[in-house]
Every structure is written in C-alpha cells, then in structure tokens.
Amino acid sequence: MLIKIQNELPEHAITPPEVYAARRTFLKYGLTTTLTLGSGLLSQPAFPQLGQAEDPAKLELTPLKHIQNYTNFYEYSYNKEDSSIWAQNLTLDPWSIEINGAVARPGHYHLEDILHRFPAEERIYRFRCVEAWAMVVPWLGFPLADLLKLVEPTSKARFVQFTSVLRPEVMPNTRRSSMLIWPYTEALRLDEALHPLTLLAFGMYGKPLAKQNGAPLRLVVPWKYGFKSIKAIVKISLLEQQPISSWSLAAPKDYGFYANVNPSVPHPRWSQATERLLGSRFFTPRRRTELFNGYAEQVGELYSHLDLERNF
Numbered sequence: 227m228l229i230k231i232q233n234e235l236p237e238h239a240i241t242p243p244e245v246y247a248a249r250r251t252f253l254k255y256g257l258t259t260t261l262t263l264g265s266g267l268l269s270q271p272a273f274p275q276l277g278q279a280e281d282p283a284k285l286e287l288t289p290l291k292h293i294q295n296y297t298n299f300y301e302y303s304y305n306k307e308d309s310s311i312w313a314q315n316l317t318l319d320p321w322s323i324e325i326n327g328a329v330a331r332p333g334h335y336h337l338e339d340i341l342h343r344f345p346a347e348e349r350i351y352r353f354r355c356v357e358a359w360a361m362v363v364p365w366l367g368f369p370l371a372d373l374l375k376l377v378e379p380t381s382k383a384r385f386v387q388f389t390s391v392l393r394p395e396v397m398p399n400t401r402r403s404s405m406l407i408w409p410y411t412e413a414l415r416l417d418e419a420l421h422p423l424t425l426l427a428f429g430m431y432g433k434p435l436a437k438q439n440g441a442p443l444r445l446v447v448p449w450k451y452g453f454k455s456i457k458a459i460v461k462i463s464l465l466e467q468q469p470i471s472s473w474s475l476a477a478p479k480d481y482g483f484y485a486n487v488n489p490s491v492p493h494p495r496w497s498q499a500t501e502r503l504l505g506s507r508f509f510t511p512r513r514r515t516e517l518f519n520g521y522a523e524q525v526g527e528l529y530s531h532l533d534l535e536r537n538f
Contacts, residue, residue, distance in 0.1 A: 286362065287350070287362050287363070287364055287431075288361040288362050288363060288503070288504050288505050289505050290430070290431045290433075292361070292504050292505040293361060293363060293430065293431075293439065293504075294310060294436045294438065294439060295307055295310050296359075296504060297309055297310065297438050297439055298355070298452070298453070299312075299313055299438055299440075299457060300399055300404075300406060300410075301390070301392070301397040301399055301400050301408065301410065302397055302398065302399060302438075303398070303399060304399070309438050310436075310438040312396070312397075312398065313436075313437040313438040314437055314438075315396035316391070316393065316396055316397075316437050316441075316458070317396075318437070318441055318442045320336070320337075321336075321337040321442050321443075321460075322334045322335060322336045322337060322460075323335050323337065323340070323443070323459060323460060323461065323462060324460065324461045324462070325373075325377050325461075325462045325463075325464075326461070326462075326463050326464075327383070327387075327463040327464035327465050328379060328380045328382040328383035328464040328465065328466060329377040329378055329379055329380060329383065329464050330377070330378035330379075330380060331376070331377045331378050332377065333377075337442055337443060340373065340443075341428060343376070344368035344369075344372050344373070345368065346366055346367070346368065346429075347366070347367060347368055347369075347425075348364060348365070348366055349364070349365050349366075349367065349425055349446075350362065350363070350364045350365075351363055351365060351423075351425075351446060351448040352448060352519050352520055353446075353448065353452060353455075354451060354452065354487045354501060354515070354519045355451060355452040355453075356451040356452065356453055356481070356485070356493060356498075358493075358496060358497075358498060358500070358501050358502060358515075359501060359502045359503075359504050360501045360502065360503050360504065360513075361503075361504050361505075362503075363430055364430060364431055364432075365425060365427040365429070365430050365446055366427060366428060366429030366430060366432065367425045367426050367427035367428055367429070367446065368425070368426055369422060369424065369425060369426070370386075370419055370420070370424045370425065370426050370445065371419070371420045371421070371422065371424065373426060373462075374386070374419060374420060374464075377464075379416065379464050380464075382466045383416055383464040383465070383466070384415065384416050384465065384466055384467075384468075385413055385414065385415055385416060385464075385465045385466075385467070385468050385469060386413060386414050386415075386416055386419040386462060386463070386464055386465070387411055387412070387413040387462070387463040387465055387469045387471075388411065388412050388413065388445055388456045388459050388461070388462055388463075389409050389410070389411050389456075389459070389460055389461035389462075389463070390409050390410040390411070390456050390457055390458050390459060390460065391409070391458040391459075391460045392408050392409035392410075392460075405476045405477070406472050406473070406476050407472065407475060407476070409460075410456065410457075410472045411456070411469065411471055411472050412445070412453070412454050412455075412456040412471045412472065413465075413468070413469045413471050413483070414447065414454070415468075415528075416464075417528060418447070418525075418528060421524075421525060421528070422524075423447075423448055423449070423521060423524055423525065424445070424446070424447050425445070425446040425447075425448075426443055426444070426445060426446075426459075427440070427443070427444050427445075427446045428441075428442060428443050437458075439457070440455075440456075440457030440458055441458065442458070443458070443459050444456065444457045444458065444459060445459065448519055448521055449486060449487060449518040449519045449520075449521040449522075449524075449525050450484070450485045450486055450487065450519075451485045451486075451487060453473055453481065453485065454471075454485045468483065470483075471483060473485075479494060480493060480494050480495075482537065482538035483537075484529075484532075484537050484538060485538075486518055486529065486534065486538070487515065487516070487517070487518055487519040488515075488517055488518075488534055488538065489514070489515035489516070489517065490517075490534070490535070491534065491535055491538045498515055499514070499515055500512040500513065500514055500515055501513055501514075501515050
C-alpha cells in the first residue's frame with residue numbers, strides 16, 4: 227500500500243506567497259503558473275510497506291516527464307505521445323461541471339468556485355494501468371466525497387457517473403469511427419465514490435495538471451485500473467441504476483464495471499500478475515501486482531460480498 231496524505235493543507239503551506247496572492251490566476255489554469263510544495267514535502271516521500279516481493283526503499287516517484295508524455299487520451303490519439311501534443315488544443319477557461327440526477331442541489335458549478343471551497347491535499351498514490359504498467363504519482367486534489375456531500379445525494383442515489391469533455395473540433399479521434407462511443411463515461415458505486423481514497427485531482431507534482439493528464443479536473447481511484455480515473459470531467463450524475471461505462475460497453479469481456487486491480491484475473495490478452503514501473507531501467511525486473519493495487523486494507527471491505535472473478 228502506498229499513500230501519503232497531507233490533510234487540509236492551508237494554501238500558504240503548499241504555495242509560495244507570490245503564487246498564493248495570485249490564486250485566481252492559478253484557478254483559471256494559466257499554465258505558466260505553478261505551485262511549489264513546502265520544503266521537503268515531495269523530495270523525500272515516506273513509503274509504507276508495499277509487500278514482500280519488493281524493497282519499498284527502492285521505489286521513487288515517477289519522473290514528471292514520463293507522466294506527461296505517456297498517457298492514454300483516446301479522444302485525441304491512440305498513440306500516447308501524440309495525445310500529449312493534440313491535447314494542447316483544448317481550452318480550459320472557463321470550465322464548469324454539471325451535477326445532476328439524484329441530488330438535492332443540482333446545477334452547473336464553476337470550477338473556480340469548487341476549488342475555492344475545498345482545501346488542497348497532497349496525496350502520493352500508486353497508479354496502475356490495465357496495460358500492466360504502473361506509476362507513483364504525487365497528486366494535488368480533494369476527496370470526491372466533499373463535493374458529493376455539497377450537492378446532497380438523495381436516498382435514490384446508488385451510482386455516480388462521470389462524463390468527460392467532448393470537443394470534436396480539437397479531438398480528431400471523436401470525428402472518426404471508433405470502438406468507443408463519445409463522450410467518454412465512467413462510473414463508480416456510491417460507496418466507492420464516497421471512500422476517503424477517491425480523489426478529484428487538479429494538479430500533480432505541485433503544478434496544475436497537464437492537459438493530456440486530465441486538466442483541469444480528473445478522477446483518481448488508486449485501487450482501480452487507470453481507465454476508471456476519467457479525465458477532464460464536465461458532468462457528474464447521481465443515478466439509481468448502474469450505468470454502462472464506455473469501455474464496458476465497447477468490450478464487456480475485457481473491461482468490467484469494477485476494474486479493480488487483481489493479479490488473479492488476467493486480461494483476455496495478457497496477464498495482470500506483474501507490472502512494469504514506468505521510467506524503470508530496461509533490465510529492471512517487473513514487480514508483482516498487488517490486489518487492489520496495494521490498498522486492500524483500506525478498500526477490501528467494499529467487495530467482501532462479491533466474487534472478484536465474476537465482478538471484475
């Protein structure tokens with residue numbers, strides 16, 4: 227398990243004074259503005275024990291250059307590096323999120339207002355892709371539960387669906403025939419969405435998210451495969467019935483609704499028993515995949531009643 231949390235950081239504790247004074251500029255995602263975390267906060271992360279198959283002292287944060295240049299964003303391109311180039315055409319200001327469905331306070335919420343309301347937290351999470359590569363990422367964000375409590379889910383709410391931005395004029399793949407139906411959607415059970423580890427992230431490495439990494443706001447669910455952590459969110463819907471997510475609709479035998487990291491359940495075309503740590507040297511051995519990506523102690527109870535092989 228890998229998690230380091232700074233709860234309810236006052237803004238001046240993570241941001242130098244000149245950036246703190248210009249918070250409105252940062253919230254509008256002027257990409258020339260960056261945050262600098264407090265002394266030592268990221269330079270010497272403390273990693274809890276991850277398992278018997280590895281030495282946690284050898285694990286390091288994945289270099290930012292790898293995170294920003296190796297990312298799936300299929301609305302732009304099926305090539306990871308090309309996605310980083312095409313994504314720069316997306317305009318982020320202004321940005322609002324529609325929240326609807328089984329909530330007492332539906333509406334369009336401006337991102338700037340959302341970020342003013344919730345304290346920033348730094349969280350270092352492991353991130354595991356269904357393609358069997360992995361990262362260690364220092365995110366900046368706040369618990370999704372905080373936003374959901376603000377809009378007051380009703381007794382009918384059982385699932386939370388997320389919708390990604392769709393702008394065909396700058397997203398070439400959405401104008402072509404594809405196995406995926408746009409806009410991209412993902413979903414969680416309500417109890418998963420309310421779990422303390424589930425994060426809405428607006429930054430990483432002390433900087434605003436890069437566009438290819440899901441700016442200006444993305445989901446991070448560290449015990450699930452990365453495709454569940456939807457990017458560039460524009461809508462959140464509280465639903466009574468379980469929705470069909472984009473990948474589950476496109477390939478239901480390959481991508482289940484839960485998408486929990488599980489070394490015992492292979493993808494139809496490859497094993498999930500081991501993973502490659504992104505940025506590692508060519509001859510670095512693959513590391514053993516852990517159930518729920520190492521967060522079993524925190525989230526295992528959510529699935530104690532499920533057959534994990536059938537509910538993959």
